[in-house]
Amino acid sequence: MFKSLVGAMLFICMSFSSVAAEKQVLGQTEMMSVSQGGIVFEARMDTGAVNSSLHALNIKVLGGSAKKMKDNVGKTVSFTTENEKGQQQQVSAKIVGTSTVSNSQGTETRYAVKLPITFGDSTRTVKVNLRNRASMDYKLLIGRNWLKGKYVVDVSEQKLIGPTADISIVESGLIFDTRIDTGAVENSLHATNLHIIGEDKSNMENNVGKDVTFTTMNEKGEKAQVTARIHSTSLIRNAQGSEIRYMVTLTLGEPGQEFKVDVNLRDRSKMTYKLLIGRNWLQGHYIVDVDM
Structure with missing residues (x-):
């Protein structure tokens, strides 16, 4: 009985170690860029968010915007993004969807685009919500869609x-x-x-x-x-x-x-x-x- 219990505990510990070993460990924030050769953001890792989110200003739908945001899906949107240092970058991307986010103040609908986000030598192209994050400390938020399958977020080392x-x-x-x-x-x-x-x-x-x-x-x-x-x-x-x-x-x-x-x-x-x-x-x- 004792040997079985010890064996089970060792198996669990080895399984946890294996999971961590197969994935790269990220801290609470990491330096990342959006689009090839783009400006660098101090990005917040956010396991509470499904999708990643980028600070976006002056959002314009090329060719004219439909009355309903969902009717602009498939069109190209251009916008200005800005990092924590005030450096700006112009970005264009195809709208792949809209998302409605609920919070204590009500609901907000945002455009979603697909963008390449780079960390070190690794680039993953994922869905990114566009929103005005001027009041937020971090202008790029990394959600589970970028982390999934490759990274763990370590705020504890436990x-x-x-x-x-x-x-x-x-x-x-x-x-x-x-x-x-x-x-x-x-x-x-x-x-x-x-x-x-x-x-x-x-x-x-x-x-x-x-x-x-x-x-x-x-x-x-x-x-x-x-x-x-x-x-x-x-x-x-x-x-x-x-x-x-x-x-x-x-x-x-x-x-x-x-x-x-x-x-x-x-x-x-x-x-x-x-x-x-x-x-x-x-x-x-x-x-x-x-x-x-």
């Missing part, structure tokens, strides 16, 4: 985890089908009906140190009420602007391996995943492999 995982939040008693997102700094949990005793509704900072009670729900519709201490607020920036959220400490992780970590609270009712795991949970613990 265990392997896939792009989604079953994550338990001890305080809720629930297990969430969770998106693992190396593009996010913080963890984010679906929270509604927030109630703070003695709440100052005019200034969120004045509620730090108070207890907040909220309702959370997983993807199965199972609900739980949780009470936690607000220890800070967090300013989150995205393409739609900025948003301040409360931060609490919760105990979460793979079932039986939970540990305390900071989580921001937001209404994720429009999002597929009610719990998003960011780098503050991954750091020091996991390597993300989008093929798992």
Whole structure:
């Protein structure tokens, strides 16, 4: 029995090592270029995104644009992209589709084109969403479609985890089908009906140190009420602007391996995943492999 157990453990360890050995390990950011001989971006690896995304300005559909964006599929689009240093590049590519992205501010439709993205000696041509990323720190975001089959993202140098995982939040008693997102700094949990005793509704900072009670729900519709201490607020920036959220400490992780970590609270009712795991949970613990 003991020999069998040891053998099984060795097999699992060897399998993990084999997966990592077959793929190149990337850090949280890498220097990459778009189109042959193009400007170089400090690109953010984002296992939470299906497709890659590029900062695009002055988007023009050559030959005239149809009223509906989807009717421009197959036409050529020209646009200006710009890296973090302010260097610009003109790019033209055929529109291969549109994508509608949902977030807390609503929905946004973007053009998708196919572009070659180069890292070192390796170039992979993938679908790239075009959007104005002027307010974002990283102008090129690398999604799972570029990483898949060849790379793992290492924010931890530890265990392997896939792009989604079953994550338990001890305080809720629930297990969430969770998106693992190396593009996010913080963890984010679906929270509604927030109630703070003695709440100052005019200034969120004045509620730090108070207890907040909220309702959370997983993807199965199972609900739980949780009470936690607000220890800070967090300013989150995205393409739609900025948003301040409360931060609490919760105990979460793979079932039986939970540990305390900071989580921001937001209404994720429009999002597929009610719990998003960011780098503050991954750091020091996991390597993300989008093929798992």
